[in-house]
Amino acid sequence: MSTALSSGGSAAAGAMPAKTYVSIGQIKPLGAAPELPSTGGGCGTSGGEGKASCGTSDGPDDMPQEVWDKVKNHPCYSEEAHHHYARMHVAVAPACNIQCNYCNRKYDCSNESRPGVVSQKLTPEQAVKKVVAVASEIPQMTVLGVAGPGDALANPAKTFDTFRMLQEQAPDIKLCLSTNGLALPDQVDEICKYNVDHVTITINMVDPAVGEKIYPWIFWNHKRVTGYEAAKILHERQMLGLEMLTARGVLTKINSVLIPGINDEHLIEVNREVKKRGAFLHNIMPLISEAEHGTVFGLTGQRGPTASELKAVQDACMGGANLMRHCRQCRADAVGLLGEDRSEEFTLDKLEQMEVVYDLDKRKSYQDKVEVERQAQQAAKHEALAAAASAAGVDDDMKVLVAVATKGGGRVNEHFGHVTEFQVFEVSAAQALFVGHRRVDLYCQGGHGDDEQLPSVVNAINDCHAVLVAKIGACPRDELLAAGVEPVDQYVGEFIEKAALEWFNDYRGRIASGAITHQPRGDAQIRQGAFTGGLAEAA
Numbered sequence: 276m277s278t279a280l281s282s283g284g285s286a287a288a289g290a291m292p293a294k295t296y297v298s299i300g301q302i303k304p305l306g307a308a309p310e311l312p313s314t315g316g317g318c319g320t321s322g323g324e325g326k327a328s329c330g331t332s333d334g335p336d337d338m339p340q341e342v343w344d345k346v347k348n349h350p351c352y353s354e355e356a357h358h359h360y361a362r363m364h365v366a367v368a369p370a371c372n373i374q375c376n377y378c379n380r381k382y383d384c385s386n387e388s389r390p391g392v393v394s395q396k397l398t399p400e401q402a403v404k405k406v407v408a409v410a411s412e413i414p415q416m417t418v419l420g421v422a423g424p425g426d427a428l429a430n431p432a433k434t435f436d437t438f439r440m441l442q443e444q445a446p447d448i449k450l451c452l453s454t455n456g457l458a459l460p461d462q463v464d465e466i467c468k469y470n471v472d473h474v475t476i477t478i479n480m481v482d483p484a485v486g487e488k489i490y491p492w493i494f495w496n497h498k499r500v501t502g503y504e505a506a507k508i509l510h511e512r513q514m515l516g517l518e519m520l521t522a523r524g525v526l527t528k529i530n531s532v533l534i535p536g537i538n539d540e541h542l543i544e545v546n547r548e549v550k551k552r553g554a555f556l557h558n559i560m561p562l563i564s565e566a567e568h569g570t571v572f573g574l575t576g577q578r579g580p581t582a583s584e585l586k587a588v589q590d591a592c593m594g595g596a597n598l599m600r601h602c603r604q605c606r607a608d609a610v611g612l613l614g615e616d617r618s619e620e621f622t623l624d625k626l627e628q629m630e631v632v633y634d635l636d637k638r639k640s641y642q643d644k645v646e647v648e649r650q651a652q653q654a655a656k657h658e659a660l661a662a663a664a665s666a667a668g669v670d671d672d673m674k675v676l677v678a679v680a681t682k683g684g685g686r687v688n689e690h691f692g693h694v695t696e697f698q699v700f701e702v703s704a705a706q707a708l709f710v711g712h713r714r715v716d717l718y719c720q721g722g723h724g725d726d727e728q729l730p731s732v733v734n735a736i737n738d739c740h741a742v743l744v745a746k747i748g749a750c751p752r753d754e755l756l757a758a759g760v761e762p763v764d765q766y767v768g769e770f771i772e773k774a775a776l777e778w779f780n781d782y783r784g785r786i787a788s789g790a791i792t793h794q795p796r797g798d799a800q801i802r803q804g805a806f807t808g809g810l811a812e813a814a
């Protein structure tokens with residue numbers, strides 16, 4: 276551990292002079308990575324370099340077996356897994372030890388949660404009861420995370436009591452937590468004691484001059500520290516905590532909130548620094564900021580990035596730490612597949628009436644079926660990739676975005692009107708890569724299309740060339756076509772990557788034949804998380 280600690284550039288970085296960072300539009304790709312010490316594990320050590328995302332890795336060939344065993348059914352650490360496996364959060368950690376300018380404590384932790392409310396805060400006993408009930412009902416729920424609504428490690432007793440009790444009752448569930456990192460170095464032993472294999476640290480800067488624009492204060496050694504000094508302490512604790520976890524073999528994911536004009540280009544440096552310290556994944560998320568959220572950024576008009584601004588920063592980081600692009604910025608009491616929320620099915624009063632039978636064999640046998648489906652998806656993808664690579668292309672470097680309507684299982688299986696979230700894939704002759712999602716308001720309301728919603732839906736996927744759906748009505752079809760997005764409904768039930776690649780081959784064929792001309796697309800809006808009312812307890 277001491278080696279890892281002494282390697283840290285924390286103090287040096289803390290003394291860095293203030294810099295001016297260029298805007299997103301001026302961002303240049305990371306390019307060749309500087310010489311770095313080897314990482315403590317993960318994709319970076321075995322072929323992960325330059326890959327766009329660990330989530331797209333196909334299996335144990337891409338990483339050491341022990342790492343694969345940890346990530347293969349974790350929906351956040353494996354993009355491929357997130358189509359099949361679910362996670363849940365329990366809201367046992369209300370307090371926080373820092374203040375972020377994008378957070379209003381009355382609501383939720385923006386680290387890991389869109390700014391919605393936590394419906395019910397739970398005691399560890401209630402939390403464990405809920406997890407066991409959910410695990411019985413949703414056998415593909417494989418991970419329990421503590422992600423707020425405050426900071427998991429600012430509430431260590433509640434967090435670790437939950438983990439301890441859960442391990443006794445449901446030993447097959449992976450444990451995960453998210454933290455701002457301030458208390459992390461003090462809790463590494465506890466994290467290891469309870470076999471928490473996955474830790475997320477939110478790191479928005481590696482330069483306190485940037486940090487002081489994001490964090491007005493921290494609570495440190497029984498007093499409030501502000502300004503540059505606060506950001507410097509936080510930065511040093513984050514780097515130290517990350518190094519300690521790497522040294523102990525815990526997989527780490529770094530979450531960064533992209534705040535245009537404050538840390539946009541700086542996140543490339545963050546990516547480089549966290550990779551150096553062994554981070555397994557880097558998740559760059561858009562700032563969610565609206566005046567009604569009551570946050571400092573919301574009230575001062577700090578905007579979040581557009582879809583292309585977010586993608587530009589993520590793309591610029593390729594070649595550094597592997598990127599996660601499928602984060603849904605979920606709530607601190609989320610339940611279900613990423614992108615769906617089943618928490619309402621498991622409120623405390625409903626739990627009272629549920630007959631809970633925790634059947635390990637049943638869970639295992641369900642997950643075995645999921646694995647069969649997942650392997651079929653991979654096989655279909657490889658087949659389609661081979662076909663795409665061998666097809667004569669008009670432009671082999673062409674890449675386009677394709678939106679997909681899916682309700683899970685990695686298939687095109689949702690009606691356009693029922694979509695609350697499109698998945699977006701970047702498709703080329705060489706890949707079909709998940710690059711993001713776009714939330715939209717339901718177009719279909721009570722059996723009828725709501726035409727007033729259509730422009731916002733089209734705006735959300737305005738950077739895409741096509742949208743793959745199970746079904747679509749005449750009106751939205753016409754509106755999409757007029758906007759330059761091709762509605763495609765002939766791949767119903769197909770695996771997404773296979774469908775996207777086949778459509779792309781067809782698209783290239785039509786260009787080659789002169790039937791159509793390839794046109795660039797515009798930018799798209801990232802929809803801000805909506806408040807649903809009510810107040811969670813302030814920390």
Ligand code: CLF
Nearest residue numbers: 351362387420451602603604605
């Ligand atoms: Fe939860 Fe976070 Fe664990 Fe996942 S969420 S504590 S690592 S189990 Fe996942 Fe949600 Fe994004 Fe977090 S999609 S906000 S990255």
Ligand code: SF4
Nearest residue numbers: 371375378384385425
């Ligand atoms: Fe809010 Fe989370 Fe930041 Fe704490 S760490 S201030 S709870 S966003």
